[in-house]
Amino acid sequence: xSGSAAVGLGPQTVALLRGGPRAAxxxxxxxxxxxxxxxxxxxxxxxxxGPAVGRxxxxxxxxxxxxxxxxxxxxxxxxxxxxxxxxxxxxxxxGEAAAAGLLHRLPPHRTRAARRALRELRASFPPPAGPxxxxxxxxxxxxxxxxxxxxxxxxxxxxxxxxxxxxxxxQERGPSWSGGEGGGFTGCAGGWEA
Numbered sequence: 001x002s003g004s005a006a007v008g009l010g011p012q013t014v015a016l017l018r019g020g021p022r023a024a025x026x027x028x029x030x031x032x033x034x035x036x037x038x039x040x041x042x043x044x045x046x047x048x049x050g051p052a053v054g055r056x057x058x059x060x061x062x063x064x065x066x067x068x069x070x071x072x073x074x075x076x077x078x079x080x081x082x083x084x085x086x087x088x089x090x091x092x093x094x095g096e097a098a099a100a101g102l103l104h105r106l107p108p109h110r111t112r113a114a115r116r117a118l119r120e121l122r123a124s125f126p127p128p129a130g131p132x133x134x135x136x137x138x139x140x141x142x143x144x145x146x147x148x149x150x151x152x153x154x155x156x157x158x159x160x161x162x163x164x165x166x167x168x169x170x171q172e173r174g175p176s177w178s179g180g181e182g183g184g185f186t187g188c189a190g191g192w193e194a
Contacts, residue, residue, distance in 0.1 A: 009117060011140035012063050013097055017114045019147055021090045025081045026151065026164050027144050028067045033158055034136050038067075041074035044163030063089040076163050121145055128153055 011031070015023040029046055032038040041047030052068040066089035070080060080086060097103040102114035110118075127146045128134060131154050134142065142150040148165040159165055 009121075011137070011144040012093060013102075014118070014121065014141065014144035015147075016090070016093055016097060017102060017110055018118055018145060022077065022081050023144070023147060024063060024090060024093060025067060025077060025086060026147075027140055028063045029077065029080070029162070029164065030143055030151070030155060030158075031064055031136075031140055032068055033155070033162075034139065038071065040158055040161030043161065044076050045074040046077070046080065046162045047071060047074040062092055065089070118145070130154075 009017075011027045012024045015027040019026075029038060032052060033046075035052070036050045037048065037052040038046050039049035048068065048071045052065070063086070066085045067080060070083040070085045075083070081090075094103060094108065097114070098105050102111055102117070103109070104111060121141075122145055125138075125141060125145055128139075128142045128150055131139060134154070139154050142154060151159045151164055
């Protein structure tokens, strides 16, 4: 793969090659956030905050739509990566990368061409020191190439509040079917105790 072909890769594909499904979802979430479509929800979660208008790249649009559509309830990055629609979009992205000769299907791992493309991109785009001078596409490519390091430099508040780094935020929990924790009273044979 030549340098020009490496530069033509979309940020979600680059992230998938560098860090796997979670990295690709991080880039899709950041792309949506930069367009105002998602924001940090409860600590460690992402929620819809506006319409999903525009797009960052042709190859990542399916994943971005899947992420946006899967945020029917706020979710942490780990839970979001496991939602069925996102899993299907990730499988499609992996299929495109495999068809381009960048991933082996079984067992899934990068090809020499993918390793070379990532090396060329990293040489062309060093880790950012800050968001100054970067376009939206540049921010997404920096995060795709450099992962958590770039996320914490380029979108520190959103990254921390949404739980995009570390263990992946919190999962939303459904209602407690046990009736809650009650008022602290327990029943016993002799009556109620506080």
